[in-house]
Amino acid sequence: MINQLLQCLQAEKDEIIRDVIQLIGFPSVTGSRVENRRALFWLLEKAAQQGMKVSHTQEEDCGVIEIGQGEEAVGILTHVDVVGVGDRHKWQTDPFTGVYDGRWIVGRGAMDDKGPTIVIYTILWLMNQLNLPLKKRIQLIIGTQEESNWEDMAHFRQAFSPPDYGFTPDGAFPVHNMEKGYADVQLTFQVKQSPRFCIDALRAGDSENTIPSSGLLVIKTDTGDQCRRLSRQAQRVIGSRQAKAVPMGGIPSSVSVRCEENRFQLNAKGISSHSSLPQNGVNAISLLVEILAELDQKEQLLHPSFRGVMDFIHLFNGCHDGSTLGFDNRLCLYQGEYMGENIVVPTVLLFEEDKVKLNLNIRHRYGVSLQDLEREFQALTQKYGFTFQIRNYQDPLYVSRHLPFFEKMHQAYEYVTGQKSEFALADGTSYAKALPQMVSWGPVFPGETDTCHQENERIHIESLMKAAEIYARYLVADAVKS
Numbered sequence: 001m002i003n004q005l006l007q008c009l010q011a012e013k014d015e016i017i018r019d020v021i022q023l024i025g026f027p028s029v030t031g032s033r034v035e036n037r038r039a040l041f042w043l044l045e046k047a048a049q050q051g052m053k054v055s056h057t058q059e060e061d062c063g064v065i066e067i068g069q070g071e072e073a074v075g076i077l078t079h080v081d082v083v084g085v086g087d088r089h090k091w092q093t094d095p096f097t098g099v100y101d102g103r104w105i106v107g108r109g110a111m112d113d114k115g116p117t118i119v120i121y122t123i124l125w126l127m128n129q130l131n132l133p134l135k136k137r138i139q140l141i142i143g144t145q146e147e148s149n150w151e152d153m154a155h156f157r158q159a160f161s162p163p164d165y166g167f168t169p170d171g172a173f174p175v176h177n178m179e180k181g182y183a184d185v186q187l188t189f190q191v192k193q194s195p196r197f198c199i200d201a202l203r204a205g206d207s208e209n210t211i212p213s214s215g216l217l218v219i220k221t222d223t224g225d226q227c228r229r230l231s232r233q234a235q236r237v238i239g240s241r242q243a244k245a246v247p248m249g250g251i252p253s254s255v256s257v258r259c260e261e262n263r264f265q266l267n268a269k270g271i272s273s274h275s276s277l278p279q280n281g282v283n284a285i286s287l288l289v290e291i292l293a294e295l296d297q298k299e300q301l302l303h304p305s306f307r308g309v310m311d312f313i314h315l316f317n318g319c320h321d322g323s324t325l326g327f328d329n330r331l332c333l334y335q336g337e338y339m340g341e342n343i344v345v346p347t348v349l350l351f352e353e354d355k356v357k358l359n360l361n362i363r364h365r366y367g368v369s370l371q372d373l374e375r376e377f378q379a380l381t382q383k384y385g386f387t388f389q390i391r392n393y394q395d396p397l398y399v400s401r402h403l404p405f406f407e408k409m410h411q412a413y414e415y416v417t418g419q420k421s422e423f424a425l426a427d428g429t430s431y432a433k434a435l436p437q438m439v440s441w442g443p444v445f446p447g448e449t450d451t452c453h454q455e456n457e458r459i460h461i462e463s464l465m466k467a468a469e470i471y472a473r474y475l476v477a478d479a480v481k482s
Helices: 002-011 013-024 033-049 114-129 151-159 224-243 250-254 284-299 304-314 370-384 405-417 461-479
Strands: 053-056 062-068 073-079 104-106 137-143 165-168 175-179 182-190 198-204 214-220 255-260 263-269 343-352 355-363 386-394 423-426 438-441 458-460
Touching: 002 013, 002 114, 002 461, 013 033, 013 104, 013 114, 013 461, 033 053, 033 062, 033 114, 033 137, 062 114, 062 151, 073 114, 073 461, 104 461, 114 137, 114 461, 137 151, 175 405, 182 304, 182 370, 198 284, 214 284, 224 255, 224 263, 224 284, 255 284, 263 284, 284 304, 284 343, 304 355, 304 370, 370 386, 405 461, 458 461
Parallel strands: 073 137, 073 165, 165 438, 175 423
Antiparallel strands: 053 062, 062 137, 104 458, 175 438, 182 355, 182 386, 198 214, 198 343, 214 263, 255 263, 343 355
C-alpha cells in the first residue's frame, strides 16, 4: 500500500507545485479576514469536490478535511495565514505571486505553512482515492490565525472534539515535543515633541513575531539648513560607527540618510528572520534607535521624555536572552531535558502623536510563568517610564516522549533520511500548543536554512517531497489496517 501511495504522490509533484503557487496567490496576511477566508474555502471546496468530508467553524476561520473512520483520530494542524511581507524592495519576486524556478517554490507562505498544507492535503486525497483501509480518522485542521491570536483554535475547540494526537508541519524535523512559551508584551511610553524638532514618523516592523528588516525616522526641521546639518551629522555618526566596528555590523551599510527641503529621513535596513531565531537577522529597530540616540546626544533632537524609550531599546543591542531585563537564564532542566534560554526581542516600533508603542516578542522556557513576566516588567516601569500589556500568552509545551505514536514517527523519518530521529526543543511556537498531545514535526530538515518570515521565503521542491514521503509513511503505518 505504501509503495502505491508513494508512486501516486510522486506523480502528483507538478500538481503539488501548482497548488502551492495558487495558495500563495491569496494575500492572506494574518488579520485579513477576507483573504484568509478565501484561502481557506478554496481548499475546503477543492476537498469537497474531490470526495472528502469537509466542515468548518461557524466563524469560518477554521476548517476540517477528514478521511477514514473509527473512534480514534489523528490530527494534522496547518494554517493558511501568513506574516507580512517585510521590505518589499528586498523581494526578488512578488511575495504573493508564487514562483517555481525548477528547484525552489518562492513566495510568502511557501515554507510557513502553505507548502506543507498542500502536501498533507494531497496525501489525504490520495489515501482516499486509493481506498486504503483506514482504522482511524485522519483530520487536516486548517487555521487562519496562527500568526496572531489563535481565536480560530478557540472556535475549533468549541465546535469539534479534538483529535487524539497528531502533529503540525510548521517547524522542523525531527520530533519537537518541547516548545518554549510565547508572549507579546506591548509597552507604551508617553512622550512629547521637542520645541526644536518635530518627529513626523518613527516606525519599524509589521509583524509581532518577525525581526523587522526596515525602519524609518522622519524629522521636520524649521529650515533646509537645519535638515542639511542633521544629514551631515548623521553621516559622521554612521561613519564613526563603521570605523569603530560597532557590534551588529549591518549598521554602517544598513542606515541611509536623506534630506528633502526641511524633512530629515533616516532609513534602517536590517535582515528579517523569525523572532524565535533573532541570531539569523539584524533588527532594524536597534539599527535605527542606536543611530538616533547618538544623534540626539549631539543635536538634542528629542524631548527628554524620549530618554526612557532610547535607554530601554538599547538593552537589546546584542542581547536576545532578556538578561539585561533581569530574566534568569541559568541552566534549566525539565524532566531531565534542557529547556534552552529565554528569547526577548523588540519586533514592532510605532510613534503616535504623544506616545511610542514597542512590542516585545518573548519565547520563554519552562520555569517562567505569566506571573513572572508581569513581575519582571512591573519592576521596570518606573525606571523607563512605560505601561505594559501582556498579550497572546502561551505556556511552554512539553509532550511526554513515551506516547506510542512517536515510534512510528521515528521509523518513518529514519527510513527516508537514514538519520537518527530524536526529540528536540523548538524555540518557536506552533499550533501544537493548541490541542492535547500535539508536536511540531517538519518540514525543515537539519542543516537547511529556515526562511520563515524572511523576504524571499522559499522551500526546495525536493525537500518538500521528502517531507511528504515521511508524512505519508507515518500516516500509513499509524492509520491503515495492516
